[in-house]
Every structure is written in structure tokens, then in C-alpha cells.
Amino acid sequence: MVEGFSGKAQRTYVLTTIMKVKVNISNFTMCSSSGKEGDNVRTPKPVKSVSEDLLEVAVSFHGHLGPFLALGLKAGLYAVEVLGKEPFETKAVVRTEPRPPRSCFVDGVQITTGCTMGKGNIALKDGEGLSILISRREKRLLLKVKADVLRAAEEVTSKNMERIALSILERSAQDLFEIEEATE
Numbered sequence: 001m002v003e004g005f006s007g008k009a010q011r012t013y014v015l016t017t018i019m020k021v022k023v024n025i026s027n028f029t030m031c032s033s034s035g036k037e038g039d040n041v042r043t044p045k046p047v048k049s050v051s052e053d054l055l056e057v058a059v060s061f062h063g064h065l066g067p068f069l070a071l072g073l074k075a076g077l078y079a080v081e082v083l084g085k086e087p088f089e090t091k092a093v094v095r096t097e098p099r100p101p102r103s104c105f106v107d108g109v110q111i112t113t114g115c116t117m118g119k120g121n122i123a124l125k126d127g128e129g130l131s132i133l134i135s136r137r138e139k140r141l142l143l144k145v146k147a148d149v150l151r152a153a154e155e156v157t158s159k160n161m162e163r164i165a166l167s168i169l170e171r172s173a174q175d176l177f178e179i180e181e182a183t184e
Ligand SMILES: [Zn+2]
Pocket: 062, 064, 066, 068, 069, 100, 101, 104
């Protein structure tokens, strides 16, 4: 995951990253709670629709928590909600600039849908914006990342990257994507 790291150093790096993410989740949810003054000691609410366990798997697979990984997780979770999870029956095509940071999206989709490079049922193609077409049998789902969301994701800095990623995880699919569903 991180070049030049090996063995123990690599494991320590990943564990530290996960711990950092956990701390950030607590901070973020505490800060974002809209309670009145004097009301700020409360249990952090869990990140909507993305469990800490899933986030841990995603960060250890991908290597860091960024906005495009978060968008991929949200797209994949929504696709599973609509199409069900059947990793051998589902196909996904992601269209965007085929390089990081945008291509980080693909890792979030792989983890959540089970469409993987290894099985050959996910493809990354050069295209405008950032969209994913997922199909299972006769059903198709097209998700396009909204222009303002894409712009915000592109503009992150190393300082606010995790905070922006966590804020993406809190938003609804309808808020993040233009959604089209079709049955052939
Ligand atoms: Zn990334």
C-alpha cells in the first residue's frame, strides 16, 4: 500500500490509519451534531449507512480515506440496495479520468458490490465527469456524481481530505448522485 514500507512498518501504518479514522469519525459526528449549547456531551451517532467495520476494511484495502473512495462506497451501497448483492451476476462500468484521485472510486465499488478486477466484472473507462453503470440481469442503474459534489471532492487538501470524505459518507445517494434506473 505504501511503497518503501514493509512487514511490521506496513502493518503499523495501516493500524494507525484505521485508528485515526476512528478518532476522526467520533470528532466529526460530535462536531456535526446540531444540539444546543450545554447539550454537547452525547454519544456520537454512527456514520449513516456506512458502518465502522466497512470503513475499516475499505481503508485497509485502499490505503487511506479520501473523497473518491467514499463516493465509491456510497455508489456501491446504493447499487446493492437497488440490485441486491450478487458478485457473479453484476457488472459495473466506471467512466471518468482513469487515474487517481478519481479512479479511487473503483475501490469503494469493488468492496461494496463484489464486482472486482479479479473477476473481470468491473471496468474503468475514460470519460467525462464521474459515473457508474451497474447492471444485474435486466436491471440497470446509472449513477452520475453531481457536478458540485465532484468539484468539492477534487478540491480537498491533505488537511481536510478525511473530514470531507466522512461528510460524503453522511449524505444520501440522492444528494450525491443523479440517479437513473431502467429495466430492459
Ligand atoms: Zn484514494
